[in-house]
Amino acid sequence: MKNRKLLVLLVLLLALPSFVYSKTRTADYDNFPASGFRLGLGYPYLALRYKAVELKYFVEQGMDVYGARVNLTLLRRGSINLYTGLEADLINFNTEDIQGTGEVILPFIGSELFLSDRVSFFMDLGPGSISVKDSMGYEGSVSGLEWIINTGLWIYF
Numbered sequence: 001m002k003n004r005k006l007l008v009l010l011v012l013l014l015a016l017p018s019f020v021y022s023k024t025r026t027a028d029y030d031n032f033p034a035s036g037f038r039l040g041l042g043y044p045y046l047a048l049r050y051k052a053v054e055l056k057y058f059v060e061q062g063m064d065v066y067g068a069r070v071n072l073t074l075l076r077r078g079s080i081n082l083y084t085g086l087e088a089d090l091i092n093f094n095t096e097d098i099q100g101t102g103e104v105i106l107p108f109i110g111s112e113l114f115l116s117d118r119v120s121f122f123m124d125l126g127p128g129s130i131s132v133k134d135s136m137g138y139e140g141s142v143s144g145l146e147w148i149i150n151t152g153l154w155i156y157f
Contacts, residue, residue, distance in 0.1 A: 040122075042152030049154070062095040067104070079114035083124070091132060102132030106148055118156045125149045
């Protein structure tokens with residue numbers, strides 16, 4: 001709960017200058033972005049996207065996730081985009097009790113709301129197929145379907 005409050009405060013603090021800045025400029029959302037490059041700041045991951053291809057790095061204590069996404073814009077209306085896509089991730093985990101590797105396949109659908117002509121808020125979700133395998137000799141593996149939600153800010157260049 002404490003982390004959620006901190007995340008909301010951080011998003012509000014980052015978005016406030018964007019709202020002020022957007023009042024002084026007129027954004028042409030239909031023709032933006034010109035360069036196609038954007039940096040994604042999510043919780044707790046970073047992403048770099050060029051046009052429809054995105055690379056992600058997720059980090060949490062004892063776990064690293066490297067992934068790639070392909071995005072398709074379904075609808076663009078003013079400052080709102082609706083999109084879908086497919087994500088594939090590789091997982092490496094190493095905790096006190098267990099270590100191993102895994103994969104995630106995630107079809108998703110989401111939306112993006114431009115806060116200014118250089119910053120947008122995004123949220124997407126989908127059913128992720130997660131499969132992990134122990135590499136410590138226990139020969140255990142687990143797989144299943146989990147709903148995954150991604151939220152964050154895109155900063156356009």
